[in-house]
Amino acid sequence: MGRKAKPLPIPEQDRRLCRIICLCQLTLVLSGVALVYLTVAIYMPSHRAFQSGIEPTPVTCHTVNTFMQTSYCDWASCGEWCLTRTAGFCPQIEVQVRRNGTQVRLEGCRPRRLVSIACPQVDPEALKKFNCNNGTECSALTGVFNCSLGHCANMSELYQCAPKADGIVVNSEHDNMKLNGFFSCYKSTCVKIKQVFYCTRYCPKISTTGVNVYLLYEDSVYTGECERAVALDKANGSEDPVPLADPAEFWRADNDSGVLMASCLAVSRHDTTLSATDCVNGSLVDQARVPKLFMNFTVLWSLYEQAERVADLGQWFAPQQSQLVIYNRTKLYINLEACVNTLQGECKQFLNTHGRDGDNHTAPSRFPCYYDKSDSSFVVARFDLRKTWRELLIAALVPSTLFLLSAATLCVITRSVTVGDDARMHCKYCGGGSPAGGEPVRTGPDDETDNEESPALGPGA
Structure with a gap:
């Protein structure tokens, strides 16, 4: 019985050429998969954003109700994965949509009386x-x-x-x-x-000695003793506020003016002035109704809610919120798709920042939002056409370029590289058709076979 012939060895190929082929194949596959995935994640949402008709200028939203649906989830403000239907975590947030309030500046304030007091929410x-x-x-x-x-x-x-x-x-x-x-x-x-x-x-006490201004923002209040309040723009009902060339005074401290209270989005201090944005519900409270020395937040909220006098009779400056309403109640979505693809708990963070509905004397969430004049069924918290266009451009150019380059490279290799009789790849256009890389075929001890079946070549062969 004859000896079995050993399998012929596979000649060593040009490693650089093999790496290029493998890299191009990998790039071709990954870029192709990216193009398919980005069709759902970027291309289709971008098309909907450009065709949505949503106003690019933000307005203000107040959260009025937050509900966690536990059974049937017909809609959700935010879903963690856009490729599947929302299940399990189903927050439903409803908001009131209105125009932005007035930009207010309090002037002539005594620095020692300007104090910010916080009553944070309880976890x-x-x-x-x-x-x-x-x-x-x-x-x-x-x-x-x-x-x-x-x-x-x-x-x-x-x-x-x-x-x-x-x-x-x-x-x-x-x-x-x-x-x-x-x-x-x-x-x-x-x-x-x-x-x-x-x-x-449990909240700290609020000093009332010499205080004639209370600006509420989030779960805090800024108190001070100031001379007057001016507005930098004028409310225009459900239309955009009108900027003023010169600040307009709407309150001045005197014996009959009363204590000024307003609700603002943010308040900042600059030496003897207080600057506040998106101020609404400007009200005046008789000084005699304010407790002497100190009061707690519960009393402050009660005084503010029961105030009967408005700060501006014409409702141009720090107007009542009802004068600015666009939609009284509508659904809030995080974006047009009502979902995100980060898988990093982004929807829970969104619920924490946008889902406070003002229960138990807490400040409701107030934030910029975007609406469609012809559709009152929903608003979105995130809408930026410039960012959408930038993401679309990157998502389209990068994978498409990689796909085309890798495909073209593989086509060139297919035309220029052949496999010769020695089982090695040869470049037809490289240095006289020598094997790719120009390295000789290596043989080892295993290449030798029995003399009767495959005689070895002598030195002079």
């Missing part, structure tokens, strides 16, 4: 939690608690509550599994709260 996740199922951890439970199967969160740390406890009495140390709902506890003796009760955040 429920920051409440201290007790596991009453764990030994004696709840042996001295005291305060108002929100419990679920023996796990209780201490609301008294961040809220001031005045509930009327009239339910069952539970010992938090021995009957811990009965702790379900709201309880008022004192040294482990907890009484269930059956009726609806209200809590307010």
Whole structure:
């Protein structure tokens, strides 16, 4: 029985040529896939943006209602992936759309009286939690608690509550599994709260001594003693505000002017002046109604809501919000597709920044938005035609150029490179048709075969 012939070795090819071919093939495939994906992610959304009819000039939106849909999600303000239908996380945000308010400047303010006081919102996740199922951890439970199967969160740390406890009495140390709902506890003796009760955040006191201006913004207030208030533009109802060549005075401090209160988007201090943007609901409150020395935020909010006098009778400066309304209630989308493709929790961040609806005396979210004059069913928070055009240009040029270059290179290689009888690639247009790279064929010990089947060549052959 004869010996089996060993397989012939594969000659070593030009590594540079192999790398070029592999790189071009990889680039061709990846750029082709990118073109298909970008059709859905960039090209189609860009076409819709250019044809949408949305006004490029932003207006102002106030969040009026936020709801987390848990069953059927017919629409969502933001979805985490545009290629699939939104499921699970389904925030629904409704807003009021209006024109921007007035730019206001308070002049002649006493620097020592200009103070910013904040009453930030409470994060429920920051409440201290007790596991009453764990030994004696709840042996001295005291305060108002929100419990679920023996796990209780201490609301008294961040809220001031005045509930009327009239339910069952539970010992938090021995009957811990009965702790379900709201309880008022004192040294482990907890009484269930059956009726609806209200809590307010712990906020610093507001000094009222010598103060005649209160500018509310977000969850803060800027207080001061100023001489007058001027406007830099004039409201025009549901149309764009009209800039003024010269600032117009609409309030001056005197004995009968009252205390000026307004709600603004942002307030900044410049030495003896306060500058505020998007100011609305300018109101005057009689000085006699303001508590002496100090008051809390609850009293401030109550005074502001019950103010009966407006700062400007003509409603040109710091007008009432109702005078500027475009759409009273509509849906808010993060963009025209109501979704993002980053997969980085962007929708949860959007809900935190745009989903505050003003419950429990908190400031509602106020932000720029974009609307369509012919469609009142929705507005979008993000709309920038320049950015859209820039992204479309990059998304179209880069993968298309790479695709064409790699395809052209492979075509040239197909025409100029052949495989010779020695199983090596030869370049037809390189140095007299020598093998690509010009390297000799290497052989090793395995290339030798039995003398009877394949005699070795002698030196003079």
